Amino acid sequence: MKDTDLDFIHRFIPPDSNAKESELTLLLLHGTGGNEDDLIPLGKELAPNASILSVRGKVLENGMPRFFRRLEEGVFDIEDLKIRTDELAEFIVKSSSAYMFDSESLIAVGYSNGANIAASLLLRRPEILAGAILFRAMVPFIPTVMPDLSKKSIILLEGLYDPIVSKAEAESLLEIFTKTQSSVTLKWQNSGHNLTQEDIVAAKNWLESNSDL
């Protein structure tokens, strides 16, 4: 397969050949206005031996890349979200054969808009991810039928003082993932929408305690 068949701008970083073998691949999904470079240092810090697939969202909002359209802050274009979720899922399937990573050990690491599309992937295309680290995620949509996520592990890292994601919103997302039977944890951070060093520590600890992923 040619790299040009992979129709999202992205970076793939194979594991360091000197590093200890790791099956894990991290799928990095940036926030609004970010790009495929943003979360690479975070991915390397979370799992130094993992492969990394870092993707740039295709939707532009005033020139800022995103993973799906929104009508306003926190109000999503659900039809576009569904189409973009499927498009990203197909890209991940093609990437796993092009770069030969094991799609059964793919963990999404998403921030803000990237966390929202990762949550949408879990709910709409559960075969794509083994689990997810979601920083400052919201409810992407409410599924009419809950998927079975009993084999998935998810951590939600939410900010107590986040002006974009309310406490109720974060708790609704926890409730949805609980209904899917996933192994989900919500950890409140003493912060706003921005990421903090405590987020990184919490995500790293979670990843280490889920080393069977």
Ligand code: MLT
């Ligand atoms: C979204 O649009 O996905 C959320 O409002 C988060 C963000 O500001 O990107």
